[in-house]
Amino acid sequence: MQIVERTSATGLESHIRGQRLAASEDVFSNDVLVQIFTRERIEQSFVVPAVAEPLIVWVLCGSATIEEREPGKEWLASEVTKGDFFLTTSAVPYEMRWHVNSAEPFVVMHIYLGLPLLERAIQETHKEVTGAICLREISGGRDEALSVLFEQFRVELTTQGESSPLLMQGIAQCIAVHLARRYLDTQADNIVQRNALPAFKLKRVLNAMERSLSEAFCLGDLAVEAGMSEYHFSRLFKRATGLSPSRYFIRLRMTKARQLLIETDMSIIDAGLEVGYSSASHFSQAFKREVGVLPSHYRK
Numbered sequence: 001m002q003i004v005e006r007t008s009a010t011g012l013e014s015h016i017r018g019q020r021l022a023a024s025e026d027v028f029s030n031d032v033l034v035q036i037f038t039r040e041r042i043e044q045s046f047v048v049p050a051v052a053e054p055l056i057v058w059v060l061c062g063s064a065t066i067e068e069r070e071p072g073k074e075w076l077a078s079e080v081t082k083g084d085f086f087l088t089t090s091a092v093p094y095e096m097r098w099h100v101n102s103a104e105p106f107v108v109m110h111i112y113l114g115l116p117l118l119e120r121a122i123q124e125t126h127k128e129v130t131g132a133i134c135l136r137e138i139s140g141g142r143d144e145a146l147s148v149l150f151e152q153f154r155v156e157l158t159t160q161g162e163s164s165p166l167l168m169q170g171i172a173q174c175i176a177v178h179l180a181r182r183y184l185d186t187q188a189d190n191i192v193q194r195n196a197l198p199a200f201k202l203k204r205v206l207n208a209m210e211r212s213l214s215e216a217f218c219l220g221d222l223a224v225e226a227g228m229s230e231y232h233f234s235r236l237f238k239r240a241t242g243l244s245p246s247r248y249f250i251r252l253r254m255t256k257a258r259q260l261l262i263e264t265d266m267s268i269i270d271a272g273l274e275v276g277y278s279s280a281s282h283f284s285q286a287f288k289r290e291v292g293v294l295p296s297h298y299r300k
Contacts, residue, residue: 022157024168032172033112033200034153036060041100047093049240052198053112054135054179057086058150062106066098068139078140083147087138087183093242109150113176115198121176126184136185143182149175197240201226205237209249213256214276217249254290257283261299268295 024034048055063081071094080086081102088094100106118135152171156163197205208225212218222245223233237245253275260271272283272295287295 024153024157024163031114031117031169033110033203034157034168035110036154036157037108037110039098039100039106039108041106043096043098045095045097047242048088048090048096049202049242050090050092050094051112051202051240052115054087054089054118056111056113056150056175057088058109058111058147059084060107060109060154062100062104063102064098064100064106066096066140068094068096070094076139080140084140084142085138085146085150086140087135087179089135089137093240109154111150111153111175112200113172113179114200117172117176118179121173121180122184125177125180134185135179135183138183143178145178146175149178197226197236202237202240205233205245206252209252210256213249213253214274216276217246219245250286250290254287257287257295258291258298261295268299271295 019038020035022036024032059080059082061082063079065077065079066086067075067077069075070090070092075097078086079101098106149171153168156167156171205222205225208222212221219230219234222237223230226233226237228236234245237248241248243251257271257275260266260274261268264271266274268283269280272278272280272287275283277283277286284294287293287298291298
């Protein structure tokens with residue numbers, strides 16, 4: 001019997017199916033976080049967490065129709081192909097879905113730039129800007145200069161051998177300056193003062209959650225991972241994901257449980273134990289409350 005483990009790199013990875021191909025964890029700094037994923041051909045609606053840093057998504061391979069919307073609003077569609085990118089600065093969670101149109105796999109790169117780095121770039125390139133500063137939203141855009149820089153990230157992450165933190169930081173600085181020069185929006189909310197979790201803290205907390213799915217939920221331990229008080233952490237976590245830490249933890253448990261029920265021959269009792277439920281009845285009740293059906297019906 002093979003049990004497939006599922007790990008999260010950011011809040012997105014608790015919802016989006018696919019495989020992480022590479023990440024900058026070993027060379028991670030607060031200035032940049034880079035990840036490469038291959039995605040499923042059809043992805044139904046999922047929630048993209050809001051984090052402090054703008055998120056850049058660059059299409060490495062394939063073409064797709066991608067739809068986005070804020071909660072309760074109409075879907076907006078973009079046709080994207082290799083070389084296109086998204087720049088998202090939403091301070092609240094939003095929904096996304098897609099379907100792939102090409103025979104090629106759909107491979108994307110996620111890039112988070114730290115706010116201190118962006119702030120330094122904006123101060124250097126726009127000394128006259130003293131009011132609110134933010135980057136424009138871009139959906140399915142194309143920028144050859146950015147593509148050259150993103151490609152350097154790809155090569156550094158996918159070439160065998162040890163990646164260079166210094167090189168990664170240098171590329172990140174070039175990207176930050178380019179964004180400050182080309183995509184500044186002085187009419188929007190201040191990106192530096194945005195009240196949300198930094199991506200690297202959200203990543204650290206979600207990894208800790210996934211390591212402890214079989215254990216009792218502990219808010220204090222997660223707050224320590226984030227380096228915050230429990231109250232401050234809970235407030236910013238809910239702002240980022242739309243859920244309280246405890247509710248998000250249950251959702252992660254059920255994500256893992258669904259995977260075990262579908263992808264392995266593990267018994268329902270053992271699947272419940274794997275995600276922290278010592279009682280079969282308690283697991284069944286929690287599963288039905290979250291998924292809508294009993295574990296036995298879901299497996300069928």
